Amino acid sequence: xxxxxxxxxxxxxxxxxxxxxxxxxxxxxxxxxxxxxxxxxxxxxxxxxxxxxxxxxxxxxxxxxxxxxxxxxxxxxxxxxxxxxxxxxxxxxxxxxxxxxxxxxxxxxxxxxxxxxxxxxxxxxxxxxxxxxxxxxxxxxxxxxxxxxxxxxxxxxxx
Amino acid sequence: xxxxxxxxxxxxxxxxxxxxxxxxxxxxxxxxxxxxxxxxxxxxxxxxxxxxxxxxxxxxxxxxxxxxxxxxxxxxxxxxxxxxxxxxxxxxxxxxxxxxxxxxxxxxxxxxxxxxxxxxxxxxxxxxxxxxxxxxxxxxxxxxxxxxxxxxxxxxxxxxxxxxxxxxxxxxxxxxxxxxxxxxxxxxxxxxxxxxxxxxxxxxxxxxxxxxxxxxxxxxxxxxxxxxxxxxxxxxxxxxxxxxxxxxxxxxxxxxxxxxxxxxxxxxxxxxxxxxxxxxxxxxxxxxxxxxxxxxxxxxxxxxxxxxxxxxxxxxxxxxxxxxxxxxxxxxxxxxxxxxxxxxxxxxxxxxxxxxxxxxxxxxxxxxxxxxxxxxxxxxxxxxxxxxxxxxxxxxxxxxxxxxxxxxxxxxxxxxxxxxxxxxxxxxxxxxxxxxxxxxxxxxxxxxxxxxxxxxxxxxxxxxxxxxxxxxxxxxxxxxxxxxxxxxxxxxxxxxxxxxxxxxxx
Numbered sequence: 001x002x003x004x005x006x007x008x009x010x011x012x013x014x015x016x017x018x019x020x021x022x023x024x025x026x027x028x029x030x031x032x033x034x035x036x037x038x039x040x041x042x043x044x045x046x047x048x049x050x051x052x053x054x055x056x057x058x059x060x061x062x063x064x065x066x067x068x069x070x071x072x073x074x075x076x077x078x079x080x081x082x083x084x085x086x087x088x089x090x091x092x093x094x095x096x097x098x099x100x101x102x103x104x105x106x107x108x109x110x111x112x113x114x115x116x117x118x119x120x121x122x123x124x125x126x127x128x129x130x131x132x133x134x135x136x137x138x139x140x141x142x143x144x145x146x147x148x149x150x151x152x153x154x155x156x157x158x159x
Numbered sequence: 160x161x162x163x164x165x166x167x168x169x170x171x172x173x174x175x176x177x178x179x180x181x182x183x184x185x186x187x188x189x190x191x192x193x194x195x196x197x198x199x200x201x202x203x204x205x206x207x208x209x210x211x212x213x214x215x216x217x218x219x220x221x222x223x224x225x226x227x228x229x230x231x232x233x234x235x236x237x238x239x240x241x242x243x244x245x246x247x248x249x250x251x252x253x254x255x256x257x258x259x260x261x262x263x264x265x266x267x268x269x270x271x272x273x274x275x276x277x278x279x280x281x282x283x284x285x286x287x288x289x290x291x292x293x294x295x296x297x298x299x300x301x302x303x304x305x306x307x308x309x310x311x312x313x314x315x316x317x318x319x320x321x322x323x324x325x326x327x328x329x330x331x332x333x334x335x336x337x338x339x340x341x342x343x344x345x346x347x348x349x350x351x352x353x354x355x356x357x358x359x360x361x362x363x364x365x366x367x368x369x370x371x372x373x374x375x376x377x378x379x380x381x382x383x384x385x386x387x388x389x390x391x392x393x394x395x396x397x398x399x400x401x402x403x404x405x406x407x408x409x410x411x412x413x414x415x416x417x418x419x420x421x422x423x424x425x426x427x428x429x430x431x432x433x434x435x436x437x438x439x440x441x442x443x444x445x446x447x448x449x450x451x452x453x454x455x456x457x458x459x460x461x462x463x464x465x466x467x468x469x470x471x472x473x474x475x476x477x478x479x480x481x482x483x484x485x486x487x488x489x490x491x492x493x494x495x496x497x498x499x500x501x502x503x504x505x506x507x508x509x510x511x512x513x514x515x516x517x518x519x520x521x522x523x524x525x526x527x528x529x530x531x532x533x534x535x536x537x538x539x540x541x542x543x544x545x546x547x548x549x550x551x552x553x554x555x556x557x558x559x560x561x562x563x564x565x566x567x568x569x570x571x572x573x574x575x576x577x578x579x580x581x582x583x584x585x586x587x588x589x590x591x592x593x594x595x596x597x598x599x600x601x602x603x604x605x606x607x608x609x610x611x612x613x614x615x616x617x618x619x620x621x622x623x624x625x626x627x628x629x630x631x632x633x634x635x636x637x638x639x640x641x642x643x644x645x646x647x648x649x650x651x652x653x654x655x656x657x658x659x660x661x662x663x664x665x
Binding site: 002008018042045081088091092112 | 324326327329330333334336337340344346347349351352379382383384385550551552553555556557559560563564567568571573576577579580583584588589591592593594609610613614617618620621622647650651654
């Protein structure tokens with residue numbers, strides 16, 4: 001089974017779950033005064049679930065056409081740097097979790113340094129300079145110029 | 160109309176707004192040159208900045224500047240290093256890159272700048288003439304027709320999305336519409352599909368989804384496949400900046416034709432700058448003399464001027480459905496629509512009546528943006544190439560950081576960052592399987608309005624009878640069905656014939 005059919009199958013399952021929750025869970029909870037209305041919060045989702053199932057089935061059964069000039073060169077998939085990509089994604093997750101406890105400055109500085117480290121960069125001076133200037137500069141721009149609050153220091157030092 | 164132009168002029172020609180145009184063009188050009196950051200991602204990055212400005216005219220002027228800058232920046236990287244960061248500049252690299260290889264990079268960039276300028280300016284003039292006409296027609300529309308029109312728009316986008324597989328594009332559109340239903344329903348304010356999470360009650364952030372669909376997969380793919388960024392080691396010696404009279408005479412009619420053609424293609428929802436640039440290239444190639452035809456693909460000035468003027472004119476044209484009907488025709492205008500809604504401006508037929516200063520200042524800022532772009536970029540061309548040498552090891556962490564930043568600033572909530580990563584991974588897998596991502600985002604953005612109009616018509620007609628009681632609605636819905644059914648059937652027949660080993664007649 002090709003990748004696009006696997007994805008279509010997943011979307012089909014997601015549509016079924018979505019449709020089930022619209023049809024049974026949401027309709028069971030509907031308040032009596034809403035029930036007299038010709039349109040419910042679940043009406044539009046029901047239509048979407050039907051459409052989703054139809055088109056997912058269409059993708060599943062329609063003949064697969066390989067593209068002549070794909071944007072993505074999948075033939076070299078075994079040469080891909082999966083380690084680096086997964087490392088960067090893990091780093092993004094860590095940033096999401098640590099942004100509030102560590103504060104903006106420290107987490108951004110670490111993110112930029114570790115990011116280039118994962119990609120194989122070893123020029124420490126340049127890395128520290130670039131990350132330092134960027135994290136300070138962006139914090140200044142966002143909080144002081146644009147006025148959007150970003151906690152600069154770790155949470156233990158107060159806001 | 161004169162009155163409107165005057166309103167626009169007085170709004171656009173304030174010191175702040177002129178600075179906005181300059182800043183926007185500069186930022187757009189420089190970020191647009193970085194591979195993987197097209198106008199869509201750049202505008203998404205700039206939205207938090209634009210929203211904090213508060214004044215919708217100034218914010219729109221900034222974003223229009225960024226948009227034009229980004230388109231020009233994208234052409235720069237496709238001409239200099241044959242690395243089109245955006246689909247709409249792919250055609251520019253056909254002849255632009257051979258010119259750059261011959262040491263005529265300066266001339267190629269100059270032609271690109273002038274063709275873009277003319278395309279954008281002619282586009283803006285046509286926009287001024289046609290938008291009010293379209294808007295007056297649009298005032299006849301009711302909620303039922305709006306619902307049907309949006310269905311037509313979404314089907315057209317899916318049908319012309321480019322990858323050729325309509326079922327896939329429709330599936331993506333529906334996935335986007337489904338994501339739009341997460342949160343609180345407009346009807347009775349009932350929470351829906353939140354899986355019990357507080358953070359999801361306000362819905363999924365639009366910037367989060369935009370970043371996850373465009374910037375993140377491109378950056379991840381740059382990491383996965385180093386060859387994609389290593390293609391960029393050309394020698395960029397820049398000589399011969401000027402165009403001679405002979406070349407000017409050659410490209411002038413091309414620019415004129417393609418600006419008009421590009422504009423009208425841009426007006427159609429779903430077609431947009433990419434199709435306009437390819438079509439422009441194809442048309443000019445076909446009508447050129449046999450001698451000139453041989454030059455195409457080897458560094459023809461006509462072959463560069465055609466897609467450049469067409470794609471800028473089409474980008475301007477795509478503002479027509481956005482500003483007059485509130486329907487974005489492309490991914491970029493979809494993002495702009497999101498920005499407009501965040502600024503409390505509802506594009507649509509009422510915009511010209513209720514907030515004429517916004518409508519006209521956008522048009523005037525388009526002229527201004529084009530002019531500034533030309534003035535700014537012609538002297539900068541020799542230096543522009545330098546930015547491309549930012550090492551990938553620094554570039555990628557910065558792109559990733561900007562996506563995180565955009566999502567966080569938009570919602571101020573770190574759950575959004577986790578959503579960003581999750582959607583980004585999904586988008587990367589979808590991209591690998593050749594599912595088009597713009598329809599998903601367009602569906603997501605239109606979802607709310609589509610459902611509102613649907614619910615309103617259902618309530619007005621006490622059921623779904625509006626579908627057959629309003630002939631216009633019925634007609635539009637039939638059109639939408641046709642847009643989907645015919646390509647699907649045609650694809651299916653052609654492919655199953657191929658599979659049985661029978662050659663197709665065409």
